[in-house]
Amino acid sequence: MRDREGPSIDLIDVHKSYEEGERTHEVLTGASVTIPAGQRVAILGPSGSGKSTLLNLMSGIDLPDSGTVRIGDTDLGRLSERDRTLFRRDHIGFVFQFFNLLPTLTVLENLLLPLELSGRANGVRAGRGVDGSGVGAEEQARALLDAVELGARADAFPDRLSGGEQQRVAIARSLVHEPDLLLADEPTGNLDEDTGDRVIEVLESLVAAGRTTLVVVTHSRELAGRMDRILELDHGRLRDG
Amino acid sequence: MRLLTRASLRYLTQHRLQLLLSVLGVALGVAVVLSIDLAIQSARTGFRISAETVSGRATHVLASDVGFVDEGLLASLRIDLDVPAAAPVVEGYATSARLPGRALRILGIDPFSEGPFRPYVAGGPTGVDVSRLITTRRGVALSSGLASSGGLTPGDSLAVTVEGQAWTLPVVEVIEPGDELARAGLADVLLMDIAGAQEVLRMTGRLSRIDLRLEDDAEGAARVAAVESALPGGVGLQSVGTRSETMSGMIAAFDVNLTALSLLALIFGMFLIYNAVTFSVVQRRQILGRLRALGVTRGEIVRMILSEALWIGALGAVLGTVAGLFLARGLVGMVARTINDLYFAVSVQGIDLEPLLLVKGWVLGIGATLLAALPPALEAAGANPRMAALRSVVESRARRLVPRAAAWGAVLCLVGAGLLLIPTRSLAVSFTALFFVITGLAFATPAGTLVLVGAVRPILGRLAGTLGLIAARGVGTSLSRTAPAIAALVVAVSVTVGLGVMIQSFRGTLVQWLDGTLRADVYVSLPGPGASRATGTLWPDLVDDFVAHPQVSGYSTYRGIDLIREGDAFRLVALELDPRGESAFDFLDGAREEIMSRFRAGEGVIASEPYVFSRGLEVGDAVTLTTDQGERALPIVGVFYDYGSEQGTVMMARSLYDRLFDDPGITSLGLFLEDEANSDVVVGELLSIVPDGRAVIARTNDSLRSASLEVFDRTFQVTAVLRLLAFVVAFVGVLSALAALQLERARELGLLRASGMTPGQLGRLVVTQTGLIGLAAGVLAVPMGLALSVVMIFVVNKRSFGWTLNMEVGPEVLLQAVGLALVGALLAGVYPAWKMARTSPALALRGE
Structure with a gap:
């Protein structure tokens, strides 16, 4: 689908803390890592260790207290809030633990939304089909839905789907605008084992086809074992596991 | 899309x-x-x-302060001053049983002078056949609309009452107005020849005014100057606009x-x-x-x-x-x-x-x-x-904002109070200040709610156990959603309290004032178009007959003129007072005896509070009148409380009035009866001596008091309707906010149901919580409403009308407020309670 490789990710001495009432909770205490372009990485760590915070920083949803987060050549800390949003819209795909589909849009419309946001919904060419030829937005979305085996549910609203189906839609949505970087936050955390496996297979195949850089936050060592590299978050710092 | x-x-x-x-x-x-x-x-x-x-x-009118000019002035205008376009006009009001509820305007004109003025009289295709108007005694022409309302055609007669006198006016002409404007303008007009109008309005030899048409150029200006310099005493030239x-x-x-x-x-x-x-x-x-x-x-x-x-x-x-x-x-x-x-x-x-x-x-x-x-x-x-x-983030932020919002509320209230202290009569400033105060109070509402709910929580816990505690805690833990709803309810209820107290205070003050003012036992006046302003002139022979009644021990006479002069309008009153009537006046400052003694002696006038307030005057300043002896500046010797006229009233002793104006008329009469006399019986006897064809209104003290309060209540009818509508708007808002609040908690309530709570318990929980919100709002609204009423009574009302009102707070207004808030909030809980009680917990718990 994509004809270029995803970006590298550089985290340099990243610190992040949160106010919790009167106390300050330090989540990241100088996390640093370089993830080469196209690599598939799993981040492991106990609950509350800051895994989701790390994803939020990589996506520009949140900013570090100090340190640098660079995606490819882009230093997210130097971008305005609006530019970070536009960067996210164009370059990053997100898969959440709780699917986070929009309940007032159909399955197909949920997929079309990122394309519309990045101005490709009405374009001549929203992306490339599996054979490399240019395709329209809806065609692209439908192709992805077929790829996650939900082509027949395109017009259903999310609350009519099972958890596994919703997560497959969420994966399709995260990839429909051909992001350079896919961030997945516990993508199987809310699914049973079989469904989780199926979802991961879909994710892997689509990411491989697009040569997208993938960062998965998970508790599951089994899922982590399927990635190119495992990073462990320990006391606010990252180390290879 | x-x-x-x-x-x-x-x-x-x-x-x-x-x-x-x-x-x-x-x-x-x-x-x-x-x-x-x-x-x-x-x-x-x-x-x-x-x-x-x-x-x-007409571009100008010649009129006098007392409402009429001598008709000889017209001739001198035409002959001595060579004013070509001048038309005499006699005006007054009539009522007719055939056209109920309409104040019919008698317009008496001289058809031969009308050419430059009123096209519908001047002849032509849509004009009046003036010859029939002139030749038929008391003949009237009326518009086709009015004629059809009364079922009248030329040849019919219209029975009317003019200043208490019954007349039968032959309909000589039906005017077909040329356009919509004329149709609307003539809707209630009875057009008469001037002689007929003078007869029915008892103005023989007098005119209401003389219309002039003076060009807006140098020649016109010169003519204006010439006319002004030649005017006799008591008559002024005013521009129509x-x-x-x-x-x-x-x-x-x-x-x-x-x-x-x-x-x-x-x-x-x-x-x-x-x-x-x-x-x-x-x-x-x-x-x-x-x-x-x-x-x-x-x-x-x-x-x-x-x-x-x-x-x-x-x-x-x-x-x-x-x-x-x-x-x-x-x-x-x-x-x-x-x-x-x-x-x-x-x-x-x-x-x-x-x-x-x-x-x-x-x-x-x-x-x-x-x-x-x-x-x-x-x-x-x-x-x-x-x-x-993160809901917790939202709620903890909302809670953190509470003290800050209260502080902002205090600042807004202070800004409002500061604006109220500005010595201005601008209503815009007053209402802006009021808006600041209302918004400030709204900001302070969440803090007040938390304090109140905190106080009620232990009681609820004792009364309703865990359910009561959950209900009380729920108000505080979902503050991001409850606060706007409570603030809206508090503001709505406090405004209704404020308005209610203001109306109550106004009415109480009026009752007190009427009790003090209405000293005579029987009041006599003529029926007229305005309920609170006696107009017309009582027949002198009837006045003599009335005051000669054996049970009448004394009387006061009243001559009231609605005076309109350039840029100013007020009521001028000449009083001849029975000594018992003097105590009717309550003065803002100074000793009554001394003021009334100067008043009786004709040393000056007394003015009502709204008169001096709206004109920025005080005792010692002068009221200038155009009298028959020319302009006269009469000093104000006292300012009295008065709630009868918003424009203000200036009163002078009858003796002074008679020296200044050639107008012996009496508008109304107050009769003092012997101690043993029965007012109702005397009224009956007085009315029995009124000749056929004449009508007067003779009322006992009590019935005049009731009639005055009736007018007051009618005046506040619009306010009452608006108050009701405002409350409906707020009520709908609260209903929607609270109902939505509970519906949004479906998942939480489903969890409670799944944990074993019965539908009945759930219903009680929801209704207790909304009821608690209503109660908090109602209780908070009372002091806020009282604060608003203080502003409305002592600032807005004073600036609008110049009236000093005594604040009166009846318990019913306050109970009504708390009751309304409580009922509204309880009702808001009924639907969600009913819905949740019938919804399967599984469905309620099902996420997206």
Whole structure:
């Protein structure tokens, strides 16, 4: 689908803390890592260790207290809030633990939304089909839905789907605008084992086809074992596991 | 259609009840504002058209302060001053059983002088056949509209009463007005030859005024100067435009107050929108967070929320316009009647559909909606996408904001208080201050709620156990959603308390004033168009007969003139007082005996509180009158409390009046009876000596008092309707906010059901919680309402009308307020309780 490789990710001495009432909770205490372009990485760590915070920083949803987060050549800390949003819209795909589909849009419309946001919904060419030829937005979305085996549910609203189906839609949505970087936050955390496996297979195949850089936050060592590299978050710092 | 738009429209249609209530809020707000505007505009238009039709093309009038000029002046104008365009006019009012409820304006003219003035009299295709008007004694011409209302055709007779005298007027002509303007202007006019009008109005040898047409050039200016220099004492030259504006200006304060009240309804509507939009944002916090995570910018979120508000505003404005037109039809009658009662006779033919007012209603409706939606839209966009999804973050932030909001509330109240202290008579400043105070109080509401709920919690715990504790805690833990609803309810209820106390205080003051003022046992006056202003002249022979009644031990006479001069309008009264009547006056300063002694001696005049207040005068300043001896500046020797006239009243002793004016007439009479006399019996006997064909109103002290209070109640009818409508708007808002609040808790309530709570227990929990909110709002609204009433009574009212009122707080107003808030809130809990009790816990717990 994509004809270029995803970006590298550089985290340099990243610190992040949160106010919790009167106390300050330090989540990241100088996390640093370089993830080469196209690599598939799993981040492991106990609950509350800051895994989701790390994803939020990589996506520009949140900013570090100090340190640098660079995606490819882009230093997210130097971008305005609006530019970070536009960067996210164009370059990053997100898969959440709780699917986070929009309940007032159909399955197909949920997929079309990122394309519309990045101005490709009405374009001549929203992306490339599996054979490399240019395709329209809806065609692209439908192709992805077929790829996650939900082509027949395109017009259903999310609350009519099972958890596994919703997560497959969420994966399709995260990839429909051909992001350079896919961030997945516990993508199987809310699914049973079989469904989780199926979802991961879909994710892997689509990411491989697009040569997208993938960062998965998970508790599951089994899922982590399927990635190119495992990073462990320990006391606010990252180390290879 | 863009997907974001589609998503937001689907959200609106999926929450139909919320949408409906929001639209209803805007619609009611727009309807109230539009209907008040239309009603006042229609009354003004009615007045203007009728004034323009009657004045015709006259540019100036010659009139006197006492309401008539000698007709000899006309000849001297024409002969000595060579004024070519001058027309005599005699005017007055009549009533007719055939045309009930209409003040018929008798317009007596000289058809031969009318050429330059009134086209409908001057002949031509639509003009009157003047020969029949002149040759038929007391003949009248009337418009085709009026004729058809009374079922009259030429040859019929119209029985009328003019200043208490019955007359039969032959209909000689039906005028077919040439255009709509003339049709409206002539709607209530009885056109007569001047001689006939003088006869029925008892003005033989006198004119109400002389119309002049003077060119607006150097020659005209020279002629104006010449006329002014040659005028006899007591007569002044006034421009028609200024005269009309002065009359129209009389209702300015009335207009501002009604408009302010209607805007209040719109502000309540804004609260409703704010509630609804805030709620929809809170409800979609997670969705909005997802959108932000997907790359939707803050601007796009704001635009999305505002577009939803725009749809709601536009829909509400359309419905509000339709409802406003219907409402205006009901209100216009009330407004016209109040103007008739208190200010001047006005004939309103229908709704004057001014397009600009429609646009104003639309702009206000849509503007208010967008304004109300802006804070929640900005809040939605400002939220960090990560934090947006966390309810605990939202609630803890809301709780942190409570003291800050209270502090801001205090600042706003202080700003309002500061504005109130500015020594100005500007109503705009007063209402702005009031707005600051109301908003400030709204900001302080969440803090007050927390304090109250904290105080009630242990009691609820004892009374209702864990359920009671959950209900009480729920109010505080969902403050982001409960606070706007409570604030809206508190503001609405406090405003109704404020208005209620203000009306109650006004009425109480009036009752007290009437008790002090109405000293005589029987009052005699003529029937007339205005309920609170005696007009006309009593027959001298009848006055003699009445005061000679064996049971009458003394009397006071009253001569009242509605004086309109350039830029000023007030009531001039000449009094001849029985000593017992002197105690009727209560003065702001100074000893009554001393003031009344100077008054009796004719050393000066006494003026009412509104008169001096609105003109910035005080004791020692002068009132200038155009008397028969020329301009006279009469010093004010005392200022008395008076609630009878907003324009103000100037009173002088009859002896002084007789020295200054050649007008022996008496407008009304107060009779003091012997101690053993029965007032009702005497009234009956007095009426029995009134000759056939004449009518007077003779009322006992009690019945005049009741009639005055009836006029008061009628005057406040519009206020009462607006108060009710404002409350309905607020009630709908609260109902929607609280109902939505509970519906939104479906998952939490489902969890409670799943944990074993019975439908009955759940119902009690929901209703207890909404009831608690209502109770908190009702209790908080009482001190706030009292604070508002202090501002309305002592500042807004004083600045509007110049009246000093005694504050009176009846327990019923306060109980009503707490009761209304409580009932409203309890009702708001019924539907969610009913719905949740019937919903399977599994369904309620099912997520997306």
